[in-house]
Amino acid sequence: MIQYKKHILKNGLRVILHQDESTPVVAVNLIYDVGARDEDPDKTGFAHLFEHLMFGGSVNIPDYDKPLQEVGGTSNAFTSNDITNYYETLPLANLETALWLESDRLLSLAFTPKSLEVQRSVVIEEFKQRYLNQPYGDVWLLLRPLAYKEHPYHWPTIGKEISHIENATMDDVKAFFHKHYNPLNCVLCVAGNIKEETVLPLVKKWFEEIPSGIKYDRKLPKEPEQTEARELTVERDVPVDALYKVWHMCSRTSPDYYATDLISDILSRGKSSRLYQILVKEKKLFTEASAFVMGDLDEGLFVFSGKLVDGVSLEKANEEVERIMYSFASEKISDVELEKVKNTFESSKIFGDMSVLNKAMALCYGELIGNINLINDEPTNYRNVTSVQIKTMAAKVLRKENCSTLFYKSKK
């Protein structure tokens, strides 16, 4: 059981403290309730661009990185369609520096023109490096608009297109900050060999006086139910064909999530899994094939992704994948198969909990989505899934009408 203490400061900031005596390092994690789904459809890529700007200097501290490096710390962040997460790890004795830095940029950024110009270019290079210059890099730029017509998940975190980032103005950026970056819209966790009596006063010292701001009231268009199969074929300069299929599923917070996640594990976790054994080993249709769930906070996606063996046709490969997926609900799931995926979840979790940073992130995330105890509930939630529940979810999710397929052809 991971122990923790939650406090709510006067300005509404939620603070979680977790003690871990085994580490000389302290982790400070701050999660903000804003992701790509909260962007204006004509100004996408902002949440991620903004994440970069958060390192460009705050109102009282012109350089974010140097003071942290000086105290032997390191820092990073990531943005998803749902959230933006910032973290530092540093020697315990210097914890206060991290609190000083995080609280100042929560208070306000420096908003220098130079910072916006540089990070604009950096993000454009990131767009190129990850999405345009890698073989199969643009898959999600194609799949998302295919699967989502109304909901903001139809664009990826990096942005719909480079021009949105190119055209971002300082006013846009400032408006974004005021709307989303305030104590009511984030959760802070400090995890390490800490004592509540020393750390809580420090947190209050730096964070409590920051004005609360207005709580962000999320109102996003709902994705209408998909009623017929969708397909898209593209040709790219890649050596072999690839196949991608996505199906709509429930949200991360739905009780149905766990059974759905275990479907993907039964299909694709480990070398004994069905997709690997049938598609890669036995029928040699794919060189690699996997299934996974996105874990989105709004209704998300169940994904199949695979690279074909050279010479195998996309039609044939797709047929076999559909056969496996669409017969899943009616096929037997053995006790061994079910035990196996539950054991794998448990083992991974126990390894994951070795890291103080992982724990801090998980505690923040749980609190943000409405259950601070998620980190302790999850093993039970997975253990309790029955094969009947799994088959029910398979029948609900894995249907042709619910599917969008991307045929990614090699130009050769």
Added chain:
Amino acid sequence: MIDRNIQPAVHPIQGVDFVKPEKFSLGNKIPFYILKAGSQPVIRLEFFFKAGSKYQKKPLQASYTVSQLTEGTKSFTAREIADKMDYYGAFLQGEVEDEYAVITLHCLSKNFKDVWPVLKEVLTCPVFPESELKTALANGKQKLSVNLNKVEFVARREFSAALFGNHPYGKKADLDDYSKLTAQDLKEYYDEFYRAENCMVMASGNFGNEIREILDKEFILSEGKSVYPEFKFENIKPTYKNIPKEGSVQCGIRMGKVLFNRSHPDFIGMNVVNTLLGGYFGSRLMANIREDKGYTYGIGSAIASFHDTGVFLIATEVGAEVCKDALKEIYKEVELLRCEKVSDEELSLVKNYMLGSFLRNSDGPFAMSDRFKTIYFSGLDYSYYEKYIQKVNSITSDEILDLCKKYLETESFTEIVAGTMI
């Protein structure tokens, strides 16, 4: 009222309290190191064999020998092995480096006894089924053909080849090597090098004594001395090479030179130089080429220590239209370090960053055992880390300048650019 303009007190970083492993000797005198730490009931068990890619007679031989161990043994098929491992949530992986092949098991301590019967056979009596190898080679060949489209991958390959020529460190596998490898090649490699004499085992995590008892009784390898060829380094001139790629929006750059490994007296000093130049987010290269010019998403430098030597390198992917400018800026930053002394302020920041990094990289049982393996395989002992901390703390800007002058002459750099520069 707090004053946000004043940084909180800075506390110097203390040294690391290392947990050191205990040494035992297994059945056929195989050294077995045990490092117990942490509270999570897990074990990471690593089996090292001096069967790395340096000693292979043909490309892919070493890597496929280790990866095919799990694809069939005397009593178990690949499927049965996978079933057993997956059922217990255990992870088994084989990898090679230049000197060593390593088979790593991660599992909950309570499940070691459940997976051991299968693991034992994987290590001691693999059979290398032809059909499994065939599938693996076909898939591996395809993965390579995809990777050959990545500018970073191509730059990295070409760089090693340019630095080392015919020495094994420079050899790379090509697409047609996949059809030349046979199961017999793997059997021969296994028989020659997977012997007791060439093995070391390390266990880290939180577990009981039964692991040692089991291994002691049941982990038995064949005996006999293996024959290890020796290799010489050629004297290779610095090379400039551009591998064009139509339509690439970025170019992959890799440049640097052969340097020296961890046992060299200047290694620690050069580590400080390396951090200053390109070893952290505030480094000279990052500050210029990413944070000032926006040419890249990331740029860095590294000092790699191998068994026989070491390499200094700078690596990045930059926009194709700014590649020529990026190269200019990289050389400019290196030259700057060779002419101007670094300020006390900047040097102090680098030192603190390095000590903090060292602390973070020694956190937990797996990190601690990684620190042990580093010195063990370099033929050093824990005094190396005392020396490291002492040197990082005491090095002066004069010494930094001397090291840069001595080792970073850009005329001695090999430069590889993958992608078409616009």
